[in-house]
Amino acid sequence: MFNSRNAGATQVQPTSPVPAHAIRFRTPVVETPAVFLITRWVWRLLRSVVLAPFRFPVAVSTVAGVVATVHYLGWVWLSLGVALSGAGLAGWWWRWPLSFRSLVVLRALATWRWLWVYRRHWQPVLVVAGLAESYQERQYLPQVKSVTCSEWADRVRVRLVAGTSPADVENRVVELAHGFAAPSCRVTVLGPRDVVLEFPRRDLLAEPLDALPIPDEVDLCALPMGLREDGQTWRMRLHGTHVLTVGVTGAGKGSVIWSAIRALLPAIDDGTVRVWAIDPKRMELSYGRPLFARYADSAETSVALLESAVEQMQQRAARYAGRQRTHTATADDPFVVVILDEVAFLTAYHPDRDIRRRAENAIATLTSQGRSVGFCVLAALQDPRKEVMNLRNLFPDKVALRLDEASQVDMVLGEDAHERGANAHLITPDVPGVAFVRLEGSPIPVRVRAAYVTDDDIAAMVAEYGPSPGLRSVPGEGVA
Template sequence: MLRDSKAGAAQVQRPTAPVPTQAIRFTTPVVETPGIFILTGWLWRFLRMLVLLPLQFPVSVGAVAASVAAYALTGWLGLAVLWSVVDVGLLVWWRRWPHAFKAHVARRALATWRRFWIYRRHWQPVLVVSGLAESYLERQYLPQIRGVTCSAWADRVRVKLVAGTSPAEFENRVSELAHGFGAPSCRVEVRGPRDLVLEFPRRDTLADPIDALPVSDDPDLSALPVGRCEDGEPWRLRLHGTHVLTVGVTGAGKGSVLWSAIRAMLPALKAGTAEVWAIDPKRMELSFGRSLFARYADAAEDAVELLESAVAAMQQRAERYAGRRRVHVPSTRDPFVVVVLDEVAFLTAYHPDRDIRRRAENAIATLTSQGRSVGFCVLAALQDPRKEVINLRNLFPDKIALRLDEASQVDMVLGEGARDRGANAHLINPDLPGIAFVKLDGSPAPVRVRAAFVTDPHIDAMAGSYGRSPSDPRSDCTADER
């Protein structure tokens, strides 16, 4: 008995191998929805569609209703007469008032077609694949299309966001949206809470070069026409009261921006109410129109002296204005002075003489921080916008981003978030010089523009018609003091 009890105790104390346990499986309970609720939901959607359809598409619904009424009252003959009269009226409208016909008939019809065939048909797959669809309790929620309008060049899709999402999610997916709907690009415009507009261009309106624009007899120095925007409107560059920094790689079209601005100011240069002081380290871009400039310099020492002369003239004018006026009005006594500085990085970063770099940077900083109110503007151009090349770019209120090397440079030039809103300056086609992205007054969204191409014969004609002769006392093509 004792032996049996010890053996039993040994058996009890012997460790046992662990037994693997099966994974716990959780299943979602399936609740069958009564058929009456499903039918009620379908009926509600149908009734809502009948009520909203005349409000969303009044012309289409009215045309169908008139056709049905004509057929019910007069048969096929009456219906044919009705549509014949309508066709003749549309033909007369198209031939007599083509612009009104396009705005009220053709583009509305195009918007309706593209809303259903392009956007509504591909809306769910594009948004799901691009990660813009939201899920909650095993249900999928999509932003809703509130409307589609068509302009001469682009579609504007108004979207209502899902509650809890932000426009930044669309701004980070502009490339996916553009490719998903077969558009060259996509831009996002925020209209209000949960309300934004997606702009999809149908074609590139800036693909063809723009000839040099005609010279206005009375130029507005705060709105100089220098090219064309993507929507067909003139691109007007503000110089009076600001400073402009133009950034782009070699061959991007910086010269087109500079010469278009100079061309637009020609009557003011001739009248003496505006002056251009030019600095051209390359001796190639601005030297061709040298007689147009009140001051000109190409050597580094001369360029720095010109900048310091501009600072001295600015401070002298500011001393005269102190306590007397706050706004500069261009005149022959106090002309509007534009310091055109090509390849600014040569003076601020690349020149081997440290003293030259320091003096140039101090002069540019003083001009850009104090010159706007007294009628001095700096119009500068460079290739590399990094801080180690130029750390003064924040002193330029207006910036132009031509073709750039890297995606990160877009936000350096136009501000953080510009690339997310569609300013893909790093993707500009090298065969399209002069195309750029800018921010216009009153709009945070970048606008795609193209500068007019001012050729050498144009510059030669400008110098012949508006240039100063050597005997002109205002003419000074050296860096000497006037």
């Protein structure tokens, strides 16, 4: 006999305790009477007609103008009006091209993008991305409030459904970008229920960028490095900070280092900036050796160079003590940039424990005390995990090139960077030099691409700027 007590939880009971003829509950099917549906459609139609002049003033007044002209004046006058309007627009475009572009072209484009992309695909994309609950219930769909276009991106202002938060949207940026065929999606939070989604229309960073022109004046707080995804120049600060550049092999760490060196050239030339270079792989920096005040490649000389930097920094700090709180780069007190390629080679991978310890101590001292006295460390690293580099928090500024895993993004750029769209782990190998950075004063990571300084560019830089008179007088102190 079947014993229901011993049966597994998933087993079907052979005898139901409820007899077959007992009452069964069914969801009642209530059909809405047609009159209600028709009333609702009519109400919606009327509301759209009444609101149309307010929602689309230009389109409605144009149509009204055309109809009124044809009705009262005839086709000849309409043709004349069209020709005059066309001439007016052409004149506007010719005389004030910028305002014509922003007030006419970009607005027309925004309307087109709203109709053709966002309105058409909004519901399916949001449902598939998990941001809307059902295909049927409109009230569970976030609403597009407006679409505006800048030269490079669409900005879609969205009112979220009550019960969802901007963080939900931030977690779906990859799906949204795919859904609207954009290279990326960035979320700006305006309020608890209002966000702006920014979709670039095309990827300005897809093509490699030639080395930027060498500036006439060097601004140590804004060195031109490459391009931002919004088309502006990516500028990086070195004075008063330290920069850690992280990326897998081939991610383009060299292009970040060389773009910075290139931007410093006039200051290297006049002696107000000195670059000390450490190149454990002997691949990256050796090519530009005459540009550097100091250069080291073996572990022993590299550590000696770092310790010598610490000593000079401390001497300068002692000189400044009580007299001067900030550093201004001069030929007597130059700004010293210590460039460290493949820093983990010294701090983690080197077999000699003493070398590792000394290197780590020197880097920690330089980064924690050097900022205000004109010493900066610009380091490159492949693996941001703590075991390999526990000094990364001493670098206030970071550049996240292509990384292996999503978790590494937050390690490099700080908590929530990944959620805010810094998808450094999704950068493809075919775009070396593309990175995410946080710009000063903004928590939102920005995608950038470093300009590519080729070997020929470096050769030309060396021919023009190195070795400068200021550099030759620097004593070597046994450093290679």
